[in-house]
Amino acid sequence: ELKVEQNPLFLSMQEGKNYTIYCNYSTTSDRLYWYRQDPGKSLESLFVLLSNGAVKQEGRLMASLDTKARLSTLHITAAVHDLSATYFCATRNSGGSNYKLTFGKGTLLTVNP
Amino acid sequence: DTEVTQTPKHLVMGMTNKKSLKCEQHMGHRAMYWYKQKAKKPPELMFVYSYEKLSINESVPSRFSPECPNSSLLNLHLHALQPEDSALYLCASSIRMSTDTQYFGPGTRLTVL
Numbered sequence: 001e002l003k004v005e006q007n008p009l010f011l012s013m014q015e016g017k018n019y020t021i022y023c024n025y026s027t028t029s030d031r032l033y034w035y036r037q038d039p040g041k042s043l044e045s046l047f048v049l050l051s052n053g054a055v056k057q058e059g060r061l062m063a064s065l066d067t068k069a070r071l072s073t074l075h076i077t078a079a080v081h082d083l084s085a086t087y088f089c090a091t092r093n094s095g096g097s098n099y100k101l102t103f104g105k106g107t108l109l110t111v112n113p
Numbered sequence: 114d115t116e117v118t119q120t121p122k123h124l125v126m127g128m129t130n131k132k133s134l135k136c137e138q139h140m141g142h143r144a145m146y147w148y149k150q151k152a153k154k155p156p157e158l159m160f161v162y163s164y165e166k167l168s169i170n171e172s173v174p175s176r177f178s179p180e181c182p183n184s185s186l187l188n189l190h191l192h193a194l195q196p197e198d199s200a201l202y203l204c205a206s207s208i209r210m211s212t213d214t215q216y217f218g219p220g221t222r223l224t225v226l
Binding site for chain 2 (some may be wrong): 033034040041042043044046048088091099100101103104105106108
């Protein structure tokens with residue numbers, strides 16, 4: 001059974017600081033997704049990482065994937081208040097019943113002035 | 114049109130009521146999904162439709178009944194729900210079932226009294 005672990009689950013940062021959220025998964029997977037969710041809102045797709053060594057950047061967020069280590073990271077650079085949200089990583093099995101996204105528990109990010 | 118829409122945004126119902134949630138997308142996606150999300154938890158997959166046919170039922174109780182009238186519409190019929198069914202119900206779609214990014218609608222906040 002595929003398991004996805006995120007850490008930390010709670011992250012309180014000061015504006016202007018850098019930090020990294022980690023996402024580990026337990027079995028072979030061919031892609032990794034990052035989503036953002038604001039309170040009471042839906043999930044917004046941030047990144048999809050398709051191959052080992054993939055790196056994608058959008059604004060102050062950068063995501064990377066190491067399929068050998070089964071690890072993805074979401075790096076936040078010079079955080080601003082608008083980045084406060086819950087961030088989920090998700091992946092699926094690379095074979096068999098690969099329709100199902102398995103989500104991490106989410107990281108609640110709070111950026112303080 | 115690059116969005117998934119859901120109606121209603123909020124729904125309050127009694128345990129004896131029958132109600133329906135509606136989801137619509139006009140992106141030409143052929144896979145559509147229903148998820149349930151409890152507060153501070155990741156989304157949980159309920160159903161998957163692929164090419165208007167129910168492909169996956171994640172052992173969801175029969176008081177939830179999905180329907181896909183055409184390639185753009187997805188309904189979730191609710192009957193005799195329990196208070197523990199109160200949650201955010203998210204619809205998502207993707208180009209195909211197995212490998213593509215899922216795009217989420219804004220959700221319906223359901224409260225069962």
